[in-house]
Amino acid sequence: MSADILKKIDLEDMKNIALGGAFLGTGGGGDPYIGRLMAEQAIRANGPVDVVDVDSLADDALVIPVAMMGAPTVMLEKLPRGDEANNALKSLEDYLGKKADAIFCIEAGGLNSTIPIAVAAGVGLPIVDGDGMGRAFPELQMVSMTMHDITACPMVMADEKGNSLVLNTVDNLSTEKFARVITIEMGGAGLIALYPMTGAQAKKAILRGSMSLINSIGRIIHEEQAANRNPVHKLSNDLNGVSLFEGRVMDVDRRTEGGFARGSCTIEGLGSYDGESISLEFQNEFLLAKTADGKPKAITPDLICLLDLETGQPITTEQIRYGFRVIVFGLPCDPQWRTDHGIELAGPRYFGYDLDYQKLEALN
Amino acid sequence: MYRIGIDVGGTNTDAVIMHGDKVLVGVKSPTTSDVMSGVVNSIKKALDDTQISADQISAVMIGTTHFTNAVVERRNMSETAAVRLCLPAAQCLPPMVDWPDDIREAVGGHYWMAAGGNEFDGREISKIDEDELTKIADEIAAKNIETIAICSVFSPVNDDMEKRAAAIMKKRLPNANFTLSSEIGRLGILERENAAIMNASLRNLSTHTVDAFRRALQSLKLTCPYFITQNDGTLMGSDFVQAYPVLTFASGPTNSMRGASFLTGEQNAIVADVGGTSTDVGALVKGFPRPASTSVDVGGVRTNFRMPDVFSIALGGGTIIEPTDPAKIGPKSVGYRIHEEGKLFGGNTLTSTDIAVGLGIADIGDAGPARELGEEKLKQIKAQIDDMITNAVERMRVSPDPIPVLAVGGGSILIPDQIGDLPVKRPENFAVANAVGAAIGQISGEVDRIYSLSEISRDQALSEARKEATDKAIAAGAKPDSIELLDQEDVPLAYLPGNATRIRLKVVGDLNG
Numbered sequence: 001m002s003a004d005i006l007k008k009i010d011l012e013d014m015k016n017i018a019l020g021g022a023f024l025g026t027g028g029g030g031d032p033y034i035g036r037l038m039a040e041q042a043i044r045a046n047g048p049v050d051v052v053d054v055d056s057l058a059d060d061a062l063v064i065p066v067a068m069m070g071a072p073t074v075m076l077e078k079l080p081r082g083d084e085a086n087n088a089l090k091s092l093e094d095y096l097g098k099k100a101d102a103i104f105c106i107e108a109g110g111l112n113s114t115i116p117i118a119v120a121a122g123v124g125l126p127i128v129d130g131d132g133m134g135r136a137f138p139e140l141q142m143v144s145m146t147m148h149d150i151t152a153c154p155m156v157m158a159d160e161k162g163n164s165l166v167l168n169t170v171d172n173l174s175t176e177k178f179a180r181v182i183t184i185e186m187g188g189a190g191l192i193a194l195y196p197m198t199g200a201q202a203k204k205a206i207l208r209g210s211m212s213l214i215n216s217i218g219r220i221i222h223e224e225q226a227a228n229r230n231p232v233h234k235l236s237n238d239l240n241g242v243s244l245f246e247g248r249v250m251d252v253d254r255r256t257e258g259g260f261a262r263g264s265c266t267i268e269g270l271g272s273y274d275g276e277s278i279s280l281e282f283q284n285e286f287l288l289a290k291t292a293d294g295k296p297k298a299i300t301p302d303l304i305c306l307l308d309l310e311t312g313q314p315i316t317t318e319q320i321r322y323g324f325r326v327i328v329f330g331l332p333c334d335p336q337w338r339t340d341h342g343i344e345l346a347g348p349r350y351f352g353y354d355l356d357y358q359k360l361e362a363l364n
Numbered sequence: 365m366y367r368i369g370i371d372v373g374g375t376n377t378d379a380v381i382m383h384g385d386k387v388l389v390g391v392k393s394p395t396t397s398d399v400m401s402g403v404v405n406s407i408k409k410a411l412d413d414t415q416i417s418a419d420q421i422s423a424v425m426i427g428t429t430h431f432t433n434a435v436v437e438r439r440n441m442s443e444t445a446a447v448r449l450c451l452p453a454a455q456c457l458p459p460m461v462d463w464p465d466d467i468r469e470a471v472g473g474h475y476w477m478a479a480g481g482n483e484f485d486g487r488e489i490s491k492i493d494e495d496e497l498t499k500i501a502d503e504i505a506a507k508n509i510e511t512i513a514i515c516s517v518f519s520p521v522n523d524d525m526e527k528r529a530a531a532i533m534k535k536r537l538p539n540a541n542f543t544l545s546s547e548i549g550r551l552g553i554l555e556r557e558n559a560a561i562m563n564a565s566l567r568n569l570s571t572h573t574v575d576a577f578r579r580a581l582q583s584l585k586l587t588c589p590y591f592i593t594q595n596d597g598t599l600m601g602s603d604f605v606q607a608y609p610v611l612t613f614a615s616g617p618t619n620s621m622r623g624a625s626f627l628t629g630e631q632n633a634i635v636a637d638v639g640g641t642s643t644d645v646g647a648l649v650k651g652f653p654r655p656a657s658t659s660v661d662v663g664g665v666r667t668n669f670r671m672p673d674v675f676s677i678a679l680g681g682g683t684i685i686e687p688t689d690p691a692k693i694g695p696k697s698v699g700y701r702i703h704e705e706g707k708l709f710g711g712n713t714l715t716s717t718d719i720a721v722g723l724g725i726a727d728i729g730d731a732g733p734a735r736e737l738g739e740e741k742l743k744q745i746k747a748q749i750d751d752m753i754t755n756a757v758e759r760m761r762v763s764p765d766p767i768p769v770l771a772v773g774g775g776s777i778l779i780p781d782q783i784g785d786l787p788v789k790r791p792e793n794f795a796v797a798n799a800v801g802a803a804i805g806q807i808s809g810e811v812d813r814i815y816s817l818s819e820i821s822r823d824q825a826l827s828e829a830r831k832e833a834t835d836k837a838i839a840a841g842a843k844p845d846s847i848e849l850l851d852q853e854d855v856p857l858a859y860l861p862g863n864a865t866r867i868r869l870k871v872v873g874d875l876n877g
Contacts, residue, residue, distance in 0.1 A: 034554075037457050074484050076552045078517050082456030160453040160489075187483040250764060310755070323647075323761045 006129060006212040009117055010048040014040050019221055019314075020214030021113025026303050027317040028284035029110015029136030030072020034079065036114045042121035049117055050126035051211050052102060057199035062096070063128060064089055064196050065104035066119045067112045069140065069157070069179060070189030075111065081160035084191035085119045088158040092193040095154055095166055103127045104202070106143060106195065108210040109136030109285075115191075128202065131210035132195070134334045135303050137346055138284045140179065141172035144334070145195050147341045148205035155179065155194035159186040207334045213239075221312050231312035232327050242364050244289060244297050245278045245328040246270050246309060252320055265320055267328065270309075278328060280304065282317045287351050289328055295363075298330040299353075301337035301346045302360040305329040330360045365422035368410065368586075369803025370403055371619055371796075372428040375640055375700040376774075378799040379406035381414055381421075387627075389413045390796035394700075399430060399573075400580040407584055418585040423875070427593040427619040427802040430573055431566050431609045435467070435663040441565040442511045443472035445504045447497075447533070448557065449480025449516035449525050453489050459515070459557055464664040471565045474509060476500045480525045481517030484864065485816055489517060492525050494532050501536035510540040513564040515557040519546035521814045541567050541607075548610065548669050550812050551866070555659050555668035562665065563610040570609035574602045591805060591875075595671055597622040597652050598808035598872060601841060610669060613662060616798060617644045617674045621653045623801030624770035627791035633768050634757050634786070637797070638775035641680040641697035645756040646672055648770075652850060652872075670810070677756050679749065681775030682706065683716040687737055691745045693752065707733035716778055719745050726777040750780045757783050772797035808850070809837030810870045817865055826852065829869045842873030 009017065018036035025032075043049065057063065066085045068075060093099055103120040106112060108131035120127040132143030140152060152175040158164040165182060169175045175194070183190050197205065220238060224231035236243055247267040254263035262283045269276040278297060281288040286304035289297040298304045306315045309325035336342055338359065344350065347357045366388070371378045376392045377399075391409040396402035403426070411418065434440045446459035459475040460468050478496050481489040504512065512533065516525040523546035530542040543564040549556025574592075581590055591599035594611040595618050605612070620637040624630075631651045637644045647654040653672035660671045678695030682702040686692035698705040698713050705711035707718045708729030720726045722734025722742045734742060757769055769786050771779040772794045781788050793800060811833045815825040830849065838844050852869045 034457070037462055041456070041461070071484075073551065076554075078481070078483070078489070079450070079454035079553060080456050081452050081454070162452070187487070187489070188485075248758070248761075310759075323759065325759060 004212060004216055006051045006215045008048045008050055009043070009127070009211075011040055011043050013215060014043070014114070014117070016218030016222060017117070017211070017215050018114055018218065020216065020218035021109060022314045023217050023221070023305055024109035024113065024134070024214055024303070025136045025285070025314065025316065026109060026305055027282055027286040027315070028138065029107065029112065030075065031316075032111050032114045034076060035111050035118060038080070038082070038118035039114050039121060042118045046121050046124060049120045051129050052126045054128050054130055054199070054202050054206055054208060057102060057128070057202065059198060059200035061101040061199035062098050062196060063102050063104050063199060063202045064092060064100040064193050065106040065132065066116050066191065066193050067106045068115050068189055069192045070183035070186070072111050074188030078187055078189070080191065084158045084160055085115065085193070086122055087162070087164055088156040088191050088193035089119065089123065091156040091158065091164045091166065092154065092196060095156070096196060100125060101199075104130070104206070105210065106132045107136055108134060108214050112136070113214055127211060128206065129211045130206040130208045132206065134207040134210060134337070135301075136285050140176045140194070142346045143195070144207050144336045145197065145205045146172045146345060147336060147339065148201065150195055150197050150201055150205055152194045154196065155192060157182055157186070157190045157192050159190050207336060225311060230309070232307060232329060235329065239331060241329055241331040242360060243327060244330045244364065245276075246273050247278070247326065249320060249322055249324045249326060250277070252322060263317070267326060270325065280306070280328065281353065283351055284317065286317065288348060288353055289330070296355060296358060297363055298360050299348050299355070299357050299363075300351060301333040301342060303331035303333060305331065330364065332360050366416055366420050367803050368407060368421055368424045369799040369801070370406065370424065370426045371616065371798035371802055372399055372403065372426065372430065373616060373639070373798065374429060377402035377406045378796045379410045380793070380796050380799040380803055381410050381416060382800070382803045387793050387800060388416075390793050390799065392796070399428070400576050403577070404580050404584060407586070411584070421586055421588050423588050424581060424586060424590040425593060425599060425802040425805050426577060426590065427615045427798060428612060429616055430612070431569065432613050432662070434566060434569055435562060438467055438470040438663070440569040441470045442568045443474065443509050444511045444513055444561055444565040445507070445509045446475040446557065446561050447500060447512060447514045447529065448475065448477045449492060449514065449529055451477055451479045451490060453481060454517055454553065457554065460561065462554060462666060463558070467663055467665060471561060472509070474507065476503070478529075480529065482519070482522045482525065484518055484521065484814060486522050492529055497529055497532045498536060501533040504533075504540075505537055510537065511564045511567055512537070512540050513543045513545065513557070513560040515545035515553065515560050517553060519544070520551050520556070520812055543567070543607075548608065550668050551814070552659065552668045555666050558665050559610055559667040559669040562662065562667065563608060566609040567606065570606050574605055578602070593619055593802045593805050596655070596808060596870070597801065597805060599805040599875060604840065614671050614674065617646055618653050618672045619798040619801030620644065620772055621646045621648055621672070621801065622651070622804060623797035623799070624648075624772045624791060625651045626800055626804050627793060627797060628768070628770055628789050630768055630770060630789065632765070633770050634760050635770045635772065636753065636757060636776070636779055637773040638771070638778055639680045639773050640682040640699040640702065640775065641678065642676050643679045643753065643756065643775070644674050644676050645760050646674045647760045650850065673760070675756055675759050677752055679716065679752050679778070681715070681717045681778065685714045685716060685719060685745060687714065687741060687745065691748055693745070693748055716749060717775070719749065720777050749778060753779055754783050757786065805875070806872045807837055807840050807842035807875055808870055808872045809833040809835065809840065809842070811836075812866070812868045814864055814866045822854065822865070825865070825867055826854070826869070829867045830871065833869050833871045837871050837873050841876050843876050844873070847871050847873035
């Protein structure tokens with residue numbers, strides 16, 4: 001994927017970044033709006049945030065990702081006190097006996113695309129141009145760091161009351177299980193600092209360029225909207241994406257299982273897709289797109305984004321409704337996700353779909 | 365007995381007199397800057413035309429854009445104190461953080477944050493502190509502010525803290541009015557709080573407006589009850605409007621849709637209301653407008669209270685056409701000045717109505733100037749207009765069924781007879797559908813709350829919600845035996861175990877008496 005390199009995040013960049021974050025949310029991850037407002041406040045108070053290339057970090061530098069964990073709907077109601085993530089960061093630094101040199105974004109899609117920027121501005125550290133998912137995923141072990149045997153622990157979870165808990169678990173899936181329970185006690189959402197890693201580890205493990213990418217995506221969508229063009233064409237060209245389908249949503253079926261909003265929607269073709277249909281399966285995020293006769297068109301961990309046909313605005317799985325005219329857009333995931341370990345972590349079978357992963361490019 | 369329906373629009377004030385299901389008369393007169401004289405003129409005209417006397421009128425229903433305009437123009441908004449119960453949470457983004465500067469200044473930008481608030485499951489974030497709230501009340505009194513909006517975290521789940529805080533502060537501020545966010549908005553604290561602050565800031569205006577309507581009606585010897593229409597197609601008594609002026613926002617499109625439904629007998633349809641400068645397209649579900657599910661921007665401020673889902677395009681009867689290839693259609697319009705500026709009336713501007721008249725679709729004014737373009741060009745421009753309308757209609761479609769499109773409003777001659785596979789219906793009295801919509805308003809009751817289904821069953825939760833909504837409707841003046849369920853939706857909440865589900869439910873009933 002090609003994207004202009006982002007060197008600094010200033011106030012006026014936040015609009016693009018939040019929109020690009022919503023796009024990489026692939027239908028889930030929560031609305032980046034709250035994180036955007038927090039980042040804007042922090043930048044107004046403390047100045048812009050430097051974005052650094054991971055290669056510019058010393059091998060022994062300490063990189064710490066921060067994020068929100070839990071239900072985005074809760075966070076839209078119970079806003080943070082404001083310093084929870086900073087406290088989580090500080091607790092983790094105290095536990096490690098070392099100061100962080102850079103902040104890291106674990107999930108470049110949804111609410112978590114903007115929260116680390118607020119933290120970086122607040123504590124005056126740079127943010128690394130990269131992330132752990134290249135999109136949004138629902139669970140914390142679903143990151144490239146897991147593929148490089150970097151442990152989520154020690155992990156700190158903090159809430160607005162001043163509670164901060166350090167977790168040490170046997171593996172990253174266990175971290176997810178325990179931490180998920182704690183978020184409930186914290187009121188449905190908490191701020192976390194986890195996956196502490198060295199510069200050397202980060203250079204191997206992270207997905208590169210994610211901050212630049214979401215900034216570029218947001219800028220393209222805004223510019224194309226302003227010029228009254230559908231952004232999809234430029235996004236396909238610039239991002240190596242595939243416009244998979246255009247049509248109207250004809251059915252949405254939702255159900256809740258294990259705390260996740262699962263479901264599917266059926267889209268009937270318009271224009272050159274007239275007479276065809278496609279269905280999308282989702283579990284918070286869109287995970288599988290397939291034709292009416294069951295042929296897969298895009299499979300997780302590849303990205304499936306749903307965009308408004310007129311405006312190119314990303315549509316979340318919560319918003320999707322009968323009658324929406326949409327474009328289904330596929331984007332290849334980072335090559336790291338296409339390894340055996342990556343497919344095991346976030347491929348179709350992990351989410352309970354009975355099919356093998358095939359690359360987006362091979363399916364289309 | 366007869367009912368009068370009024371719709372105060374940006375351009376015209378429309379009035380109808382109805383007897384049962386019959387529309388006896390529909391009249392229009394220009395909206396006046398003081399609003400009231402336009403209302404008086406329209407009612408007078410309608411009463412004169414029908415020779416019905418004021419004492420034969422049993423109720424007057426008024427739809428008005430008054431309060432929306434106040435916000436859009438930042439006029440007549442009172443200084444307001446916003447009090448958020450949240451600490452230690454939610455300090456990072458204070459009240460009005462995402463407001464444009466000019467509207468924040470219009471309400472003064474005063475806020476306080478205090479202990480209180482609940483978690484999603486009803487636990488307390490912290491207890492409310494009577495001393496703290498008393499001190500805040502004294503500070504508010506010192507600033508001579510008498511309009512207060514209180515917003516507590518998760519108050520749609522539990523509104524107890526907002527009520528208690530208002531009671532505590534009332535002791536120090538006996539003359540102040542209080543708006544509680546839980547009575548207005550949904551989950552999403554910033555949007556709900558925004559709606560509450562906006563509501564609070566409009567309450568003085570609301571009191572004046574209700575009073576002015578009362579005096580206007582009295583001057584016509586109309587002593588019957590009068591109501592203001594809300595944006596869900598139901599009615600509010602004068603006390604209720606004084607407390608909740610924001611619920612009138614977007615009642616214009618709602619009244620058009622409801623009127624169109626009534627006039628055609630269609631319960632499920634798309635309604636296209638073509639005015640002078642724009643077309644509002646909405647969807648009717650069971651005779652009521654489908655509500656918007658996302659946040660709605662009012663005067664640059666995000667809010668999330670109930671609003672009809674309306675898609676507007678800049679196409680109306682006065683839309684300016686440049687006959688280039690392809691033609692440039694709008695977004696500018698001559699609006700109500702079409703009678704001076706439209707070519708068909710001897711002016712110099714080519715409008716969408718000229719195109720319709722040139723093609724013989726409508727017979728008003730002079731078709732000559734438009735015909736100079738040639739029939740082929742006119743057809744090509746009309747095809748572009750049809751495309752715009754078709755896209756807007758398709759966007760609002762709610763089902764694969766070939767439901768009809770109801771064409772209303774003064775400019776609805778622009779709408780073709782068929783839109784895709786959907787037939788178009790044009791009711792009689794199409795030009796005053798909005799006033800008809802006001803005249804047929806019903807009374808509603810609504811609940812929007814999160815229930816934890818680990819303690820009660822889904823059916824129990826639904827019946828609890830329905831009972832609460834019914835009680836609300838009766839309190840607002842509905843006939844108990846006419847109340848029926850209008851809409852019910854339960855959305856399981858993502859990422860949370862414990863089976864939390866959010867139920868939204870609404871009942872409606874006929875007006876008492």
